[in-house]
Amino acid sequence: MTLHVAEKVVIITEKIIAKGVCQIIDGCGATGYTIVPAGGKGSRNMRSTTERASVVDDFANIKIEIIVNDYAMAEAIMDQVKDKYFNNYSGITYLEDIKILRPEKFS
Amino acid sequence: MTLHVAEKVVIITEKIIAKGVCQIIDGCGATGYTIVPAGGKGSRNMRSTTERASVVDDFANIKIEIIVNDYAMAEAIMDQVKDKYFNNYSGITYLEDIKILRPEKFS
Amino acid sequence: MTLHVAEKVVIITEKIIAKGVCQIIDGCGATGYTIVPAGGKGSRNMRSTTERASVVDDFANIKIEIIVNDYAMAEAIMDQVKDKYFNNYSGITYLEDIKILRPEKFS
Amino acid sequence: MDFLADFLLRLLAQFQSPTLGFLIGGMLLVACGSKLTIPDAIYKFIVFMLLMKIGLKGGMEIRDANLAEMFLPAVITIVIGVVIVLLGILFFSFISSIKKEDGYATAGLFGAVSASTFAAAMVLLEEEAIAYEAWVPALYPFMDIPALVLAIVLANVYMKKQQQGNTTEVNVWGIIKESLQGSALSALILGLALGLFTTPDKVFGSFYEPLFRGFLSILMLIMGMEAYARIHELKRVAQWYAVYAFFAPIIHGLLAFGLGTLAHYWVGFSPGGVVLLAVMAASSSDISGPPTLRSGIPSANPSAYIGASTSVGTPVAIAVCIPLFIVMAQTIFEV
Amino acid sequence: MDFLADFLLRLLAQFQSPTLGFLIGGMLLVACGSKLTIPDAIYKFIVFMLLMKIGLKGGMEIRDANLAEMFLPAVITIVIGVVIVLLGILFFSFISSIKKEDGYATAGLFGAVSASTFAAAMVLLEEEAIAYEAWVPALYPFMDIPALVLAIVLANVYMKKQQQGNTTEVNVWGIIKESLQGSALSALILGLALGLFTTPDKVFGSFYEPLFRGFLSILMLIMGMEAYARIHELKRVAQWYAVYAFFAPIIHGLLAFGLGTLAHYWVGFSPGGVVLLAVMAASSSDISGPPTLRSGIPSANPSAYIGASTSVGTPVAIAVCIPLFIVMAQTIFEV
Amino acid sequence: MDFLADFLLRLLAQFQSPTLGFLIGGMLLVACGSKLTIPDAIYKFIVFMLLMKIGLKGGMEIRDANLAEMFLPAVITIVIGVVIVLLGILFFSFISSIKKEDGYATAGLFGAVSASTFAAAMVLLEEEAIAYEAWVPALYPFMDIPALVLAIVLANVYMKKQQQGNTTEVNVWGIIKESLQGSALSALILGLALGLFTTPDKVFGSFYEPLFRGFLSILMLIMGMEAYARIHELKRVAQWYAVYAFFAPIIHGLLAFGLGTLAHYWVGFSPGGVVLLAVMAASSSDISGPPTLRSGIPSANPSAYIGASTSVGTPVAIAVCIPLFIVMAQTIFEV
Ligand SMILES: Nc1ncnc2c1ncn2[C@@H]1O[C@H](COP(=O)(O)O)[C@@H](O)[C@H]1O
Ligand SMILES: Nc1ncnc2c1ncn2[C@@H]1O[C@H](COP(=O)(O)O)[C@@H](O)[C@H]1O
Ligand SMILES: Nc1ncnc2c1ncn2[C@@H]1O[C@H](COP(=O)(O)O)[C@@H](O)[C@H]1O
Numbered sequence A, B, C: 001m002t003l004h005v006a007e008k009v010v011i012i013t014e015k016i017i018a019k020g021v022c023q024i025i026d027g028c029g030a031t032g033y034t035i036v037p038a039g040g041k042g043s044r045n046m047r048s049t050t051e052r053a054s055v056v057d058d059f060a061n062i063k064i065e066i067i068v069n070d071y072a073m074a075e076a077i078m079d080q081v082k083d084k085y086f087n088n089y090s091g092i093t094y095l096e097d098i099k100i101l102r103p104e105k106f107s
Numbered sequence D, E, F: 001m002d003f004l005a006d007f008l009l010r011l012l013a014q015f016q017s018p019t020l021g022f023l024i025g026g027m028l029l030v031a032c033g034s035k036l037t038i039p040d041a042i043y044k045f046i047v048f049m050l051l052m053k054i055g056l057k058g059g060m061e062i063r064d065a066n067l068a069e070m071f072l073p074a075v076i077t078i079v080i081g082v083v084i085v086l087l088g089i090l091f092f093s094f095i096s097s098i099k100k101e102d103g104y105a106t107a108g109l110f111g112a113v114s115a116s117t118f119a120a121a122m123v124l125l126e127e128e129a130i131a132y133e134a135w136v137p138a139l140y141p142f143m144d145i146p147a148l149v150l151a152i153v154l155a156n157v158y159m160k161k162q163q164q165g166n167t168t169e170v171n172v173w174g175i176i177k178e179s180l181q182g183s184a185l186s187a188l189i190l191g192l193a194l195g196l197f198t199t200p201d202k203v204f205g206s207f208y209e210p211l212f213r214g215f216l217s218i219l220m221l222i223m224g225m226e227a228y229a230r231i232h233e234l235k236r237v238a239q240w241y242a243v244y245a246f247f248a249p250i251i252h253g254l255l256a257f258g259l260g261t262l263a264h265y266w267v268g269f270s271p272g273g274v275v276l277l278a279v280m281a282a283s284s285s286d287i288s289g290p291p292t293l294r295s296g297i298p299s300a301n302p303s304a305y306i307g308a309s310t311s312v313g314t315p316v317a318i319a320v321c322i323p324l325f326i327v328m329a330q331t332i333f334e335v
């Protein structure tokens, strides 16, 4: 089994802008993404994961992970999301090195 | 605090085959695994994370993470899951390097 | 785009002690954390992620991720959580290297 | 002439039923991009409530029923399930662009039964005061299980022929067990058993019965929303699925209506029973069928069969077939 | 003297209503650190049920209504929505410590309408047997949409002035569409349409109507819990938000009560209608408003406007304004 | 002879009650591998509904009650809670293979009270038209809290003796507070308060009361499913837990029945009250108890006490104790 080095971009931000972030990801040419529901605390606010009634919806977090085998594409996604959203919406983004099986699946 | 290098296998695939994937993981001798609900988009289809009524159930994704401190076991899990399922079910698998506290807990 | 190396501490443990773990994290001076609902199997027990009625609540897992750009703080969090909880509650903790955009946001 | 005018008038009246209204309302909501959603937990609970109501009622009344009467209709029900699957496979075998396994799976799904469509038919029959035998809901598994089993077995036999090296045996009993363990059949059987062996009259009368109609209205809304939301999946597969999904419910239903009518004249099968039998045939499974087929024929593309069933088959069964069969029963049997 | 005594006595009686009891109970629960929670799925379902009930009822009765009567009240409703927003912006413009965008967003939220508060008013009116025209619930969007649109448009015009380089156009039709697509207005409109075009009398009478009061009690509990739980957000922003949120519902409500009374003497607008109009004005949006404002004025701080509305505005609207306006109607119109 | 025959006949009749049927049905479903699930949101909502119903009813009737009557039964209730815990600790102290903390926690859980079991007993009493004082549900915390506090305090005293270095103080008030903040007691107390201080008769009569029996049937189904699903946990711990869990409910219930009977002859405690007291004693906590014990005695193994309670204790309390105590009351008090 030969493994190939690739990048995983992680974006943790507000659920309300999920659609816009996914459009950026698609626009940059990524082959896919995975979304996980999340809560958290950061510089701006506390966001809950609990299942209790939230009268004001859509203010939970999501964690989006995008695997790309092209460093420039990873940078592009991170840059565009940060520039478009992180002034007005809470969110962070970071990168991890991973090892994948079939590099052609992610490009 | 001494940390030891270990491997984290990540499998993102359809919830409907969760049971079978966990059997492979147990069969390979891993000491445990963690499952997180997920949605996503890949080469095959869009899978939702939303909580809206899904008349056709079990077609959401899950993300399974398995920490092992034996590279061969990591390979075995990835190989078997891919061979058994990824022709008919959507899914990806990759590897990450991590650092653990007590290596004996994971072997 | 310049990326900076940072550490991500991951803690997978019982939901029932979430509050206590978050207090340790805040106490160590981390700037934030992200929480994801999880299930799993480890040395102690099986914990479900399913949405079926659980008469005995609060026994699900959570996965907490803390990004810090100070190795000592990562160690402190891992140590304190382990010492305070992992004798009586199931849980694991590990570390990952990641690359972040703005180091000042995490310190 | 009079006959036809009467028929059309009655049909028109059916279309004002709120059941259809909620279905169409659900479609329009999604079409207009509405953010309204019914939570999944509520959907699951509603399905449970409807099936428990149907099961409890059936169980309570079966006690005094003459079950010998059930024999012929049960046999007919099995036959219909089998014939629908064979017809479906035949149809798809003519279309060379369609992968064989996809055809088998689609035929199986349309042979199986939708609990939601069935519940809608029961409410509309009640509205028209058309009676049926207490044991009719118990016919459900007699069509559902044979259809799923047959489709999966034939698909696996076919796949085995293709790749000689394949060693997987087809486990018929496994498929039957999986069907019975599905949430729809489990709830129905549980209800039947509780109706038969305990005395749930009070809880039935104070809870399951009065809430039935209301929950059904919400279920119809959900089915409508889901139908529209999944239409894009259908667009990604061959158009033949849409054609099949439009005509199959009507043809299957008419076939079953015909056989049911025979049973009516032969052993006195009730007009309401004939309608319910026809609706079972017209409906395609939404709850238990898809996962059973997914694991039984893993190489079939779920977008094809689920898209066909949810987006076209179910709306046609509810909005066209139910009113049509009710009016046919009213006209033919003069009830 | 007599008048005042009567007024106060009636007001006192209002405070024993279970509707208020559940609201206050919810606040106390959270204040005492109770772990009781109502699941989010139940909350969403309850809101759906209430809006469908209001919509269906409205739709069923509108059929025979003289919609020409609706014209003047509808115009008044729009005017109130616009005036509330302008008043709010004016108020916040005096407070230099408050970021302009935050003021615009808060004013917009208080101009918009809360379905929950509205439903509570309907139950209490019914309790007092004060009648209103069938089409009054249909006035809801006439206040909700103009308020949100105006606030967002003005905020964007302001932001554009600030940063010349900004090229984003304000899309008025987009904001209207987003409002209509929100889950609250969607459900209301769906209900209206089903009430108008189908005959849902049976399902309404067996399900939506009898469950209304009970679900409302749970909704009040949730509103109370949420109000207390969010108070800490309000603490992080300027105190002026709390001041505004306390007085605005009363002032807006009285304003609308006055205009409604004019319509009463002028075109015979019903006393119940006047109360409902005043409650719409007093209420601030909880379901659709926040996300619409979040995307329309992204730079405004949601803690400010949501904290003000949920923690202070809504409790004041429910616990102070509804009883007050009902007793005012009883005293003034002698109903 | 006649007495015994009568007793057995009545007992037999009890077993046809749908309440037991749903419980056993739930067990069978899981045993057969059914995929039917009731969503967690529905479960939480049902528990809330049942406790609100019990609380509201209690609160509404307590207004006219002579609360002095409550004194002796309340004292007895506390005594029972304490005695159950002490008996349990004694029992487990004889079994050397069992870790001390596990014994304390199990005894505490069986001393505490299950809201679900209690609600089931209320429905069955109503069915048999056996009356009880309005304030009996308010006895619940008088058994629940002392049992949990005592078990946790004793366990901590024991643990402190073991490891001298341990500095954690046992915070009795903290445990009481945590119990009261738990979702079960919160809902019950909220209901009591609303029943006492507002006039919820309409919402009670139109919502909480009529839905009670139906929701209870679903709750019983869930309890049955959970009982079977957790049996594997019980298998991983000593068999003594199963032995204790089987006999403890019966013994605790009989003990409480005896003390209740004394109160009957002494201060006229009602037969229905005696049964409810016995059921409280027989039941073991399912909602609030486990998390309280988990944080109060963290070193105890939750598989042991939860498995014992959920898989054996609760089914025995519902299926054996409730029918037994009702028939005993009917035979002894001739109601
Ligand atoms: N240091 C951190 N570690 C992990 N997650 C974080 C951290 N800081 C922020 N987050 C996540 O990112 C979200 C947005 O952060 P912020 O924009 O700082 O409010 C938070 O709600 C957290 O989920
Ligand atoms: N490039 C990617 N980055 C992150 N997740 C992915 C990516 N591609 C696929 N996935 C995940 O893997 C699942 C299955 O992928 P596929 O088999 O390509 O349909 C998707 O639903 C996503 O959750
Ligand atoms: N080898 C492993 N890989 C991934 N997750 C694990 C592993 N071992 C334990 N876990 C997670 O950590 C939780 C607690 O583990 P334990 O304390 O061993 O019961 C489990 O429920 C799993 O979610």
Ligand code: NA
Pocket: D084, D109, D110, D111, D112, D113, D114, D252, D280, D281, D282, D283, D284, D285
């Ligand atoms: Na069919």
Ligand code: NA
Pocket: E084, E109, E110, E111, E112, E113, E114, E252, E280, E281, E282, E283, E284, E285
């Ligand atoms: Na308003």
Ligand code: NA
Pocket: F084, F109, F110, F111, F112, F113, F114, F252, F280, F281, F282, F283, F284, F285
């Ligand atoms: Na007890």
